[in-house]
Amino acid sequence: MSEQAADAATETFLAHRNLLFTVAYELLGSAADAEDVLQETWLRWVKVDARHVKDQRAYLVRITTRQSLNRLRSMKRRKEAYVGPWLPEPLLTAPDVAEDVELAESMSMALMLVLETLSPTERAVFVLREAFETSYDDIAAAIGKSPAAVRQIAHRARRHVDARRPRQAVSPDQARAAVESLRYALETGDSRGLLDVLASEVVLVSDGGGVKHAALRPVIGADKVVRMLLGGLRKVEGTLTGEPTVVNGNVALLVRLNGEIDGILAVRVEDARITGLYYVRNPEKLTRVAVETPLTLR
Structure with missing residues (x-):
């Protein structure tokens, strides 16, 4: 890769870094693991010829999702050996984030604990669709399933979460x-x-x-x-x-x-x-x- 191409790849990655971290964290519930996923995403991204990528944001989210799924499956063993209940790693966020109802709900401890009851694939589909408004086609490309299958998984995951999420949002x-x-x-x-x-x-x-x-x-x-x-x-x-x-x-x-x-x-x-x-x-x-x-x- 030329120096110019490497600089362009770095600029694109950094432009979407906060989004990619949020995706990885919502899927994993661990900031440390999310950072590792971002490192893996970066290593794969710099090997891609960006000239052939139509939507670089979607492509980066796809890589991040795949790496998160791999890690999520391995984390299952760590959680099974964990002493007592496992809670997500809390992140200090800016006070104005609390005013963003959509973001605050999707990142809440209560909802993230509900997400722990989903399978890795269900969690990925639910998070990408509900929190990040990712298209079914893009989710399908990220998890290696057909758009029709993704729709079914999304419906099943949404029904599961809705039955367990907080009943009423408060200000x-x-x-x-x-x-x-x-x-x-x-x-x-x-x-x-x-x-x-x-x-x-x-x-x-x-x-x-x-x-x-x-x-x-x-x-x-x-x-x-x-x-x-x-x-x-x-x-x-x-x-x-x-x-x-x-x-x-x-x-x-x-x-x-x-x-x-x-x-x-x-x-x-x-x-x-x-x-x-x-x-x-x-x-x-x-x-x-x-x-x-x-x-x-x-």
Whole structure:
């Protein structure tokens, strides 16, 4: 490849890098693995004669999807050996991302956990079609199936996700109010205030990865969640603080114990009550909560 062609390939890749990262992350739930996929995508892209590529964006998404699918299948073994529940790696995102309802929903912890219940192919089809509005023909080229088969997979995946996704979207202001109530209750040990902001059947999923203490199974029910949060977090000697932040395009709490980051507490809010709590404590998954990660669906 000539130097001029290499420069052009680099410029095109960098122009779409944020999109490609977002695709890989939505498929994998891991920033580290998404970065590896982008490296693999780049190595393949520089070998392509771009003069024969009609739609370079679509071609790059195709490469990224294929590499993500390969990695997703290998990640299955890692997740099966994982200690306790597995949660996606939280990404610090710009505050205005929370105002982009489409992006915020597609990147939310709640939806990404639902995506974990799909097969790799179903997940790829659903994400490309629903989040990135990719054509059936382009998805077919990416996953090696016919457009007709892709339509069937998309319908099946959408039905599966719709049955499990949050029932009602709330405004960013409502979500912020719920998280502020959660922060105050955690910092003050106010069990009554915590019960007031939690839905009766709230679910707490905590991910310690075998490194930090976490429940090995989801905790269900407001009373049990209150005991877990106040009895677990606050029994540790020292100062507990919650700092409102935005991860994966949604409001969350950055929890600190004695000034040190303990984890990210993401939430799902419905009807002004918190119905889902997702607490990532595994230190290996907290490397992207200090610097914003740019994300885009287009």
